[in-house]
Amino acid sequence: MKNLAQRLRGVVPSPIAALSQAARDLRASGVDVIDLGVGEPDFDTPEHVKAATTEAMRRGETKYTPINGGPALRKAIADKFQRENGLTYALDEIAVSSGAKQIIFNAMMATLDPGDEVIVPAPYWASYPDIIRFAGATPVVVAGSEEDGFALRPDLLEKAITKRTKWLFLNSPNNPSGAYLDREQLRAVADVLLAHPDIWVLSDDIYEHLLFDGRRFATIAQVEPKLRERTVTMNGVSKTYAMTGWRLGYAGAPAEMIAAMSNVQSQCTTHASSLSQAGALAALTGPQDFLTERVASLQERRDLVVERISAIDGLRCRKPEGAFYVFLDCRGIMGRKAPNGRIIENCSDAALFLLESARVSVVPGSVFGTPGYLRLSTATARDQLTVACDRIAQACADLG
Numbered sequence: 001m002k003n004l005a006q007r008l009r010g011v012v013p014s015p016i017a018a019l020s021q022a023a024r025d026l027r028a029s030g031v032d033v034i035d036l037g038v039g040e041p042d043f044d045t046p047e048h049v050k051a052a053t054t055e056a057m058r059r060g061e062t063k064y065t066p067i068n069g070g071p072a073l074r075k076a077i078a079d080k081f082q083r084e085n086g087l088t089y090a091l092d093e094i095a096v097s098s099g100a101k102q103i104i105f106n107a108m109m110a111t112l113d114p115g116d117e118v119i120v121p122a123p124y125w126a127s128y129p130d131i132i133r134f135a136g137a138t139p140v141v142v143a144g145s146e147e148d149g150f151a152l153r154p155d156l157l158e159k160a161i162t163k164r165t166k167w168l169f170l171n172s173p174n175n176p177s178g179a180y181l182d183r184e185q186l187r188a189v190a191d192v193l194l195a196h197p198d199i200w201v202l203s204d205d206i207y208e209h210l211l212f213d214g215r216r217f218a219t220i221a222q223v224e225p226k227l228r229e230r231t232v233t234m235n236g237v238s239k240t241y242a243m244t245g246w247r248l249g250y251a252g253a254p255a256e257m258i259a260a261m262s263n264v265q266s267q268c269t270t271h272a273s274s275l276s277q278a279g280a281l282a283a284l285t286g287p288q289d290f291l292t293e294r295v296a297s298l299q300e301r302r303d304l305v306v307e308r309i310s311a312i313d314g315l316r317c318r319k320p321e322g323a324f325y326v327f328l329d330c331r332g333i334m335g336r337k338a339p340n341g342r343i344i345e346n347c348s349d350a351a352l353f354l355l356e357s358a359r360v361s362v363v364p365g366s367v368f369g370t371p372g373y374l375r376l377s378t379a380t381a382r383d384q385l386t387v388a389c390d391r392i393a394q395a396c397a398d399l400g
């Protein structure tokens, strides 16, 4: 299109959504594709959340709310930050948006100018660089490696910082690697940041509760309280409560930052849906015990996939500490020939090969700034995961 805005140059529609669509199209044409591409839990939204939302609708909670969400929800969020993260936020230090993605968008639109830089450790959630570019700034990628457990290395962080650095993004447990930053690792990152007082942190804690093997979650503003004044601690109900479609994310940050983000939001979506707010209130204040079972189930499925994938010649993967993805190294099948005669040269070829030969949809690591890898979602029923692993093993065995 000729009259596209400058700001859309270089911003691509979510490649994961496009891959998911390709898998859906194949399925619609009768091919039995197992979709391990999506970043969505296969659990249902808890019944008590649905019931509370229906009740809110009956009560007439169907009108405009304050931009940053109703006071009851903001109070529930402040309580959650206090209870689970030891962080104290007043009600004017809480933002509520239509998904955690909008929190990031609001914060970037509110603070970035052309020439500004944002440090994004890789592997990263695919939307980060595009949101940063959309806001007119430049993402500066710090590559992580599997040898370091995909953790952000403080020395590499220090090297990436310039006078133009405005933000550092952190995401633990991480999408796509499942890696998590423990207190010690966060401490090391905080020590670098303390020497650079103008850099803000966006701490994306959306997978907070999906941690395995008894690990305990920590977030950077909690580990180093001096950073609280320049951190947006972000979370949401999508992953923890299986409420992706409700579109509700939230954040705690100093009041000035929340006001600036709110300004952006007031001129686009106004506020998150009143009914989603009712659902989030029920999710945050209701029973949390169902989570134990769900996390145990995700851990079991992680174990199943890691074991099966590790047994396949040419594929390798580390055991993720959290979230619901396995990030596998597919460099061992590069240079090999698919049954259709095509040579697998990169991870996009590998993803296409698995879609065509194994009928399993996965996402190439290049989308997350880490070529040579593939992301598999493990939030799929166990029997489907078993069939998917069988098919991947067979397809790899057939490689020339």
Ligand SMILES: Cc1ncc(COP(=O)(O)O)c(C=O)c1O
Binding pocket: 039, 098, 099, 100, 101, 102, 125, 171, 174, 175, 204, 206, 236, 237, 238, 244, 247, 248, 249
């Ligand atoms: C790391 C990360 N952050 C944020 C989000 C966005 O969550 P929401 O559905 O609340 O917009 C996702 C969703 O996939 C994610 O993986």
